Amino acid sequence: MNLQSVKTIYLAEMARSLRTVLQSIVSPVVSTSLYFVVFGAAIGSRISEVDGVSYGAFIVPGLIMLMLLTQSVATASFGIFFPRFSGSIYEILSAPISYFEIVLGYVGAAATKSLILGLIVLATARLFVPFTIQYPLVMLLFLVLTAITFSLLGFIIGIWADGFEKLQLVPLLIITPLTFLGGTFYSIDMLPPFWQAVTLLNPVVYLVSGFRWSFYGMGDVSIWASLGMIALFLGVSLAVVNWIFKSGYRLKP
Amino acid sequence: MIRVEGVSKTFRGGFEALRNIDLTIRRGEIFALLGPNGAGKTTLISVICGLVNASAGRVLVDGHDNVAAYRRAREMIGLVPQELTNEAFTTVWDTVSFSRGLFGKPKNPAHIERVLRALTLWEKRNNRLLELSGGMKRRVLIAKALAHEPQVLFLDEPTAGVDVELRREMWNVVRDLRDQGVTIILTTHYIEEAEEMADRIGVIRRGELVLVEEKHALMHQLGRKELTLHLDTPLSAVPPGLASHELTLAEDGHALVYTYDTSRPGKGEGTGISALLTDLEAAGLQVKDLHTRQSSLEEIFVSLVRENA
């Protein structure tokens, strides 16, 4: 294991985030506040409680997930796309490091960043509504696993994309809709039975549900289904990344 | 230092960029790889550095297979790519330090400073790359390649876009490196660069290595020599008595040019010069002056590439 190399990539990526530290922090704080004003105050005043939790508190886990998914994908995809775009990828590919170490550096940095943002959103939300976290360790586990998994997904997108449009496409067309339809702002019990069944095909439902379980001890699906889903996701992402490096896809002719 | 054994590369789509290349680079030499655009120079370097997977054959760097033992092999190599990269927002110091760390070496600011000074980039160390000129950016790439103290340095057209004065400075940097024991492989389109610097020269054409030779031997062997004879009285045609020699008239008949090859004997024995001189005397021509000229590497190169076309 070439720790020095991993550290170098990791720190360079973190430094890149730090250069834009203000945007990095301000934007999630502002958007979280907006969600609270719109959903929590405006709509929440009509919906008093969901599953025995105030609506404001109910949406907190979903909001954090939303931030976590979008930030992980955005940071990791840009992180690896940029050297491909600028041409400096030659250096990474000719360095004495394994594929695993490359992934560790890039994905580790992206996951760290989105984890920190997730915690900032959590703290911001706490300013708006009171809530308690029943299973903090499970919550952290979910945060970490989701950050890693979706950073891996971002890494894959960053390698697949051959232009800035494609880089934006997946988050825009897939991640954001799936998150919004994934029970972020509602309990799927509120849907008619047919749509409930359809929603269960959305993997994000399991993430949001499991994450919410760690807060309030209840979710749309069982915690084991949620853990199983995130494990499956992680496994698939790892397999794809492994295939990318083995085959040289988009990296090595 | 580097052994390339039977390396071929066929790109997806079926283009054969390298065909069965065998090449040995000796420790401590400067090896110049020449060839026209699209010949496969960059592809060959990319295969050695692990950026392109070979379709066949293998590469050993100091005995380490560059696939099976890629860590050992790559640690030794520094690569300066042909294309400029475009990491606009990092500073010179940061990007060069990054390169060192990436190759697994612990921080060593003193070494980075030496490299930057040698490449006259020290003044610019805190500038972001977007604030540098093209020639400076190229030198930054060289600094990055040297940051981890490689034993082998690949320079893919290092002096493209670098002004004449700086080019000479860079040649000196390269020679200094060689004197420190670094093996250097460079590609260039400036033949004078190869002529000036290389110990050995390889010529690659359409994916085939058509020639590998010591520079001096190459210039000697392939060097066409010209003997120019300046005449007292101008001629309108080559006199019949001299028709058996390969002569051409030049300078409005004021000179006769004789082309010969020092390695390939001409008519009779040797270079044919003595026979020519005898015939000149018989023809009654007065020679005022004479000089000889050896063709430059550039002429050799052009004729070689054309000859095989």
Ligand SMILES: Nc1ncnc2c1ncn2[C@@H]1O[C@H](COP(=O)(O)OP(=O)(O)OP(=O)(O)O)[C@@H](O)[C@H]1O
């Ligand atoms: N990734 C690739 N896919 C397909 N063909 C490629 C690829 N890279 C290079 N080639 C082709 O391989 C051939 C050799 O290219 P290469 O870059 O090695 O040439 P070169 O000798 O370095 O030329 P130049 O002097 O212009 O730099 C060219 O015909 C090029 O089009």
Ligand SMILES: [Mg+2]
């Ligand atoms: Mg080239």
